[in-house]
Amino acid sequence: MEQKYTWQPILKELSHKILDYRNRQDELLDIGSKALQNVGMNDFSQLQLIDPFTFFGAFMRSGTTENRLHILRDIKDAMGLQSDMPTNFDGLPSLNPMQAWFCYPGSLVDDIDNFWNLFEDALTTDLSIEDNLNRFDKEFRTAHRLRSSKNRISFGLFWIRPDKFFSLDNNSIEYLFEFLDRDSYAKISDQIKSLKHNGSGREYLTFCENMISILNQSNLDLLGYSDQAFADRNSVRYYWLNSNPTIWDVSSKPENSAQDYTKKNEEGNPRRMASAFNAIKEGDQLIGYLSSPQMKVTTLLSCIPSSDDTRVMFRVDKQLSNPVTSDRLKNDGIVNSFYTGVKQGSLFRIRKAEYDEIIKLSKTSGNEDIDTATDFKPYTRDDFLKEVLLSGNELNQLERLLNRKKNLILQGPPGVGKSFIAKRLAKVMLNDKENPADHIKMVQFHQSYGYSNLMLGYVPDAQGFKLQYGVFYHLVQQAIKNPDENYFFLIDEINRGNVSKIFGELLMLIEADKRSPENSVTLMDGSSFYIPENIYLIGTMNTADRGLTRMDYALRRRFSFYTISPAFYSPKFEQILSEDSEAAAHQLVSGLRQLNSDIDKDETLGKDFEIGHSYVMHNGKIATLPYLQDSVVYDIIPQLEEYWQDEPDKAEKYAADLKEEVGLNER
Template identity: 40%
Template sequence: MFDDALFQKYLVQYKKDLTTGHWDAESYKWKAVKQFQENWDIGSQDFKDMLERSLEASSNLLTSYNHYPKNMLLEFATEAPEETRALFVSLFDESRDYLDRIEAFNLGSEVLRKTYRPTAKNHYQNENVITTYLWLRYPDKYYVYKYTVAKAAFEQLGSNRSIIKGRRGDNLRFHLGFYNEICERLKKDDELIDLFNSQLTPDYYPDPQLRTLTADFCYYVSNHKEENPSSNHLGSGEHDFWWLNANPSLWKPSSVPIGSSQSYTMYSENGSKRRVFQHFLDAKPGDALVIFETSPIKMITALGTISKDHDNERIYFEKTADIANPIALESLKTKQELASMEYFINPQGSLFKLTASEYQTIINMIEHSNTTLATSVRPYDKESFLRDVFMGKSDYDCLKSVLLRKKNVILQGAPGVGKTFAARRLAWSIMGKRDNDHIKLIQFHQSYSYEDFVMGYKPEGDSFALKHGVFYNFCQKAASHPEEQFFFIIDEINRGNMSKIFGELLMLIERDYRGSEATLAYDGSPFSVPENLYIIGMMNTADRSLAMIDYALRRRFSFFEMTPGFETTGFKAYQQQLASETIDELIALIEKLNDEIRTDKSLGTGFCIGHSYFCGVNPDEASDEWAREIVDYDILPMLREYWFDCDEKVLKWENALHGVFQQ
């Protein structure tokens, strides 16, 4: 039951506002339902792809304020599609009790989190999110439940029941019954139905039972106090959305910890009110912030939320997320959906209003550029490493210990010992999973520069723009997830001029200076290399065309020598699987060749022939022809380079190697 007079009071104002701005702000809800209804197929062969398409228009409902249920759900669907499908089969089973299904989905999500995302602190699939799924699937029966909205609507419509924190079961049942009562009353108002139908186009779900309209009406009520139901302050979605400019010379969002409280003055230095002062007055707790750095590179670098009411001097907010791959202003300008954004119309000011659809567009861009969905995060441990990389157990233990202690290590060795192959798997084994999202692999070359690596001006149209480099962006990504490990892998590290490439970051990569800030040369902003980032370099010691690594840099890295693994247990097991007498004889001869290379004063261990030349082939493909090609096109050209001044020695080994294939 509810107070009829209050209901009529709000309804009159709702009908007045519905066609004068409210619909533009809230119509995304009907679009979200239509998108879901047109794409949902529980039996889809590619469940994750189907789920992602179904929820494509629901980001505003499922992503907000450091709360990422959609991302987490899609991760579950990537790693465990059948288990995730089973959650939805159960949730959408109308023969089961409403509350039981919600509870089962919540518990099932926790099981998936522990199994596939144990480092995540939350699966985010709460009753608000789960009822959103139910509403999207059965829009003619259910409503989205949100505690704050339901509580306010109950109170402001004079309900004889209350929404009480902690009583989830009662709250969900009361909410469903109360909204059903409101819905029946709204169905009797022909004027409202005509107004609603006048806004509908084929892009929207027609809402024949007015369930979504009912939820929207109750949201409207919750956002308008009884004493002033004609107030024209309209929320968007759950709260309002704002764009906040941040001047890095005053405060840099990326240097502020997630969850820290911040404030922003409502007045300029000369004491005058900031532009669009009403925005500062309208911002309320729970409103979402898109935080935009105004220099040197204009880009969105963080998200936040208004944390408490203003005090007529300052607004207060918390940073809720870092954007590892920031969204540049140029990218934003390409979106037609943002063409009318207040900031684009007049960028003078500090706080700008965003519509719900504009906010959703920005969130979609952030999700697309910062996807955390791993294509494979299967478990990976020491035994997996030793099975893949032909290295002894003690060598692996030593290498892992050196990297974790020093934080920077260079794998050096002859060609074919598997340096690059081992580097990625070393990272996996330390993380305990095959997660390439936490790994960045690049290759240095003679032209590689600080501008590519850290920051620099790049051509853009008819001018130049300051852009962040690959290492800068990866450091920001690692800093945003301090509880996880990240690995930056540099192939051919000695091909680049490291002093030139790293610049002032040479000091920051040292273990003792991790987390310490230095001022970047280009923009004067503070920057640090996070403690949870590890650098693995690879260096080919047999390439005489390259100078050895700068001695001034050696103390920043530990050096681990990788040698041919013909004698390791793993390689011998692999060799046995090939079951080829010819290959067995060839490998035995290669080991003798390596003995001569080691004792050669002009060569040494760093020039030995690696085992990887003989790896990666299936037993049925390990033919004599395959082995002969390795000899003729990989090994002999290398020997001719090694002994360029000794034709007799090259000829001796050419005859010996070819002799393996003679019948």
């Protein structure tokens, strides 16, 4: 943190030094004006008095980093600051150069004094003391009432105390939509609206403390969040597009065709959710949904340029071979909260996690192979070895790990079949008479997943609240009743949730040597609970997802970790490839092998970020050419753009190579 945010020492020193100039504002005006004049920017010559936030604004205006550092260097020399010069201003919100002043010519002396008081109290005063808090609240309200400062006052407070104050700049507010789950985002949005309306200093401090607590759960602080929010400002956004087939049917449009949508309805009024129509930009991705009669996701689209600013233009990128039905959307833990709460309208912003989940759902038919009908055939080792690109020795190793530790995590880069292997490992370890539908349960962790989903908790109902028991609780009770039978609990994307909060007391109970009634704990319903020896936990973890928090160490030591690597060089894969006559498939595999070699050597990536073999396979064979082309364009290339978001030329080069290998580029 210290090495990255190199501006912290000098801004901290400047914040305290500037207090010496409160009664020497003419000197402060002169220092700031000369520094601004040296880079050809408008100076403070129109001001008779100046507040400390406006002085900071001299080098906190958006513009080139070189100019901003030049201004700060001149200020450092004039004020005799001892700290080293920074190399950048990463994480700091900047001001619009046209609105860089908090005070103006003709500002009242009382208003400027209030800025100084607010600055000093925010910097040096213990705001947990009631008298100090009352004074801060009054000063904050007074500053907020001024049109010249409004919510920009939070920028200034963040500059001087990035450990305490949350900046209400547009980037930080916008990023909350992606960072939080929907319920949390709704609550935080209401608080921000109230803050903007009321300008309460007390309310603002409470909000800042709340945000610090929320960010700590993701091992993040206010500064780290602000930096992430700035980096995200130009990222692709994701949207949900409703299509009423009586007006236009998005599912009937040919791929690569264009479809426009007016921003106003037939009566000339802005459409519902007009903000989405105004915000969507070129490159943003959309989910196309048929709103009737069979409600389902059918189409993937992207926003393309429109020559007419009264309408937006979409390109149909792909018609899904497996449309995602309404029932699957309702029953999905990630998508449910959006889908069940969607209002009338045509265009809605959705979170990247929701978009990715819908894409994931579209890649399966919806008939999970775990929850099959009561008629089933035992799943043998031969079945496993035919389906999974692992050897018999590797299967033996996985079984040994599970039998010894009871808990196993399959980790690896995207596209290596971790979830696929987890399901089949559980099935092959069942006895011949054990139905997978009864003995294997699977969940996916996400930010909204909690202890009540896993174990038990109170949920609202018509009479108030009722106690509801979770899927793992029920599986444990079933396992206790049948001690001679094996039960498996699969956790997909285990590191996407707050694992410590989700597991609660299970953190102790899942240990292999704690699997007995002697280690029972008392639950909130007063019952005694333990985990028997015949329950096995298998989790999966994507090692390439940089947005996830690290696994809690206490949980990590209770699991064995087995790495699943891309199988491009395995004998099984070589055999499958040799049986395929499609030249493009062989070229693509060769290209992916080289790409993975380059990823391994990249000091910012490594083996955890390789591209998996699943991207080129379908139903146990090398995929057809159209499938491979879709995989390259819609799966692999977006992954590479994420890897090298700071090196777009490198991502573009690899993208061009991959497209050429599957016949999409001619050079």
